[in-house]
Each structure stands twice: as structure tokens, then as C-alpha cells.
Amino acid sequence: MPIQKPLFDYLSTRRSIPAFQMTEPGPDRxxxxxxxxxxxxxxxxxxxAPWRFIVYRGQARAELGEQLLSIALKKNPEMTEEARQIERSRLTRSPVVIAVVSTAAEHVKIPVWEQELSAxxxxxxxxxxxxAHGYAANWLSEWVAYDADAKxxxxxxxxxxIAGLVYIGSTTFPQTDRPRPELKDIVSWVGEGSE
Incomplete structure (x- = not known):
């Protein structure tokens, strides 16, 4: 099979950009x-379609950040000012944040696990x-994905x-790679051609 060069090149270099390194502009509507x-x-x-999206943009992100800070303070009133600022700015680190929400539920034929994998x-x-639209992205979850009040x-x-919060924006930071697993550590070969 011939290699699809643009897709091959993309997958060879795909990496996350930390949300705090993102800036405007973000994608428009x-x-x-x-x-x-x-x-x-x-x-x-x-x-x-056992999932849905919630798109957070504009000033609403800062307002939600204040509410998330209130929840965090109830659980940890001794938070440092630095930790408070992290909570306050949680959704403003990038121009757009999209929650991917798993709506998986019991089904007569489709296991919940398969629905969650789809999310x-x-x-x-x-x-x-x-x-593909030229924006940086980062897929995170963090404590807010698991806290009932935050949800x-x-x-x-x-x-x-919450299957993930995907942060989207622009960046001027250089893309550096991280260590990736060696195939010998993660692949088992079965059948013809195995050694």
C-alpha cells in the first residue's frame, strides 16, 4: 500500500501543546x-452517538473558573494564592475549551464499554x-472531570x-517531543512472521 504522505507526516509528529502555552486566536464559530x-x-x-459536546468560550470561561475555585476552596480552604489562581484560570488557559461528555448507558446490544471507547x-x-484547522490542542481531564459539583x-x-476537556488555541512555542514507548515493550506478535 502506498503511504498517504500528509497523514503519515502528521501522525509522525502529532503532539499535545500544554494548555497554558496557548493564546488567541482560537477557532471561531x-x-x-x-x-x-x-x-x-x-x-x-x-x-x-453516546457522547455530546459543551463548548466554553469568551467571558463564560472566567465566570466558570470562579465557580470552580469556590468548589475547590470548600474542599481545601487552605489553598495558596498560586493554587487559587490555577483554579480561577482553569478554563481560560486557551481560547476555547470543549468538554467531550460520555452519555454511555445500558443498551440491549452495545456494551457501555464500547460506548465509552467511542467517546x-x-x-x-x-x-x-x-x-487540521491549524490550531494547537491538548486533551486533559483533571479533577473537575470527576467531581460531582464541578460537573x-x-x-x-x-x-x-467527562471523557475529556480539549483545549484549543494558537501557540508560538516550539513543539518538542517526549519519549515514546519502544515497540518491543508494548507489542506481542502472534502468527506468521512472528519471531
């Missing part, structure tokens, strides 16, 4: 709709669709889970 359209093209056994595929597709503030229902 039209670009976000294009990005989310591409994002939804993932494996989805039974065509359930994970959505997170990676969202990351790559943002990159409520973020617009997530009690029965739903």
Missing part, C-alpha cells in the same frame, strides 16, 4: 462547527480536527461522564 463535524466521524457501534475516539478526533457547574448531568 464556523471553524468550531467544521471541527465538531469532523470530530463526530468516529467508530460508533450501533450509531448511538475516547471522539476526544482524539477532536484533537486532530483542531490540528454540575460545567453543565454535565449526574449520569454522564
Amino acid at each position: 464556523t471553524e468550531l462547527e467544521q471541527i465538531l463535524t469532523l470530530t463526530s466521524r468516529v467508530p460508533d457501534h450501533g450509531k448511538l 475516547g475516539a471522539v476526544c482524539l478526533n477532536l484533537f486532530m480536527a483542531a490540528n 454540575t457547574v460545567l453543565g454535565v448531568k449526574p449520569e454522564e461522564k
Whole structure:
């Protein structure tokens, strides 16, 4: 099979950019709709679309940050000023943050695990669709994805889970790679051609 060079090159260098290294501009509404359209093209056994998106933009991010800080302070009133600032700015580190919300539920044919895997595929597709539009991205979860009060503030229902918060923006920082696993440590070969 011939290698699809642009895709090969992209996958060879794909990496996350830390959210705190992102700046304006972020994608506008039209670009976000294009990005989310591409994002939804993932494996989805039974065509359930067991996920949804919440897009956080503009001043709403700072307002949500204050609410998240309040929740964090209730759990840890002794937070340092630096820790308070981290919570306050959690959603303002990039111009756009998108929550990928897993809506997986019991189904007569499709296991919940497969539905959750589809939400994970959505997170990676969202990351790559943002990159395809020329934006930096980072897929995070952090404590807010697992805290019931924080989830409520973020617009997530009690029965739903946050598969990831994908931060999207621009960056001027150089892209450096991190160590990747050696194939010998992660691959088992079975069948013809195995050694």
C-alpha cells in the first residue's frame, strides 16, 4: 500500500501543546462547527452517538473558573494564592475549551464499554480536527472531570461522564517531543512472521 504522505507526516509528529502555552486566536464559530463535524466521524457501534459536546468560550470561561475555585476552596480552604489562581484560570488557559461528555448507558446490544471507547475516539478526533484547522490542542481531564459539583457547574448531568476537556488555541512555542514507548515493550506478535 502506498503511504498517504500528509497523514503519515502528521501522525509522525502529532503532539499535545500544554494548555497554558496557548493564546488567541482560537477557532471561531464556523471553524468550531467544521471541527465538531469532523470530530463526530468516529467508530460508533450501533450509531448511538453516546457522547455530546459543551463548548466554553469568551467571558463564560472566567465566570466558570470562579465557580470552580469556590468548589475547590470548600474542599481545601487552605489553598495558596498560586493554587487559587490555577483554579480561577482553569478554563481560560486557551481560547476555547470543549468538554467531550460520555452519555454511555445500558443498551440491549452495545456494551457501555464500547460506548465509552467511542467517546475516547471522539476526544482524539477532536484533537486532530483542531490540528487540521491549524490550531494547537491538548486533551486533559483533571479533577473537575470527576467531581460531582464541578460537573454540575460545567453543565454535565449526574449520569454522564467527562471523557475529556480539549483545549484549543494558537501557540508560538516550539513543539518538542517526549519519549515514546519502544515497540518491543508494548507489542506481542502472534502468527506468521512472528519471531
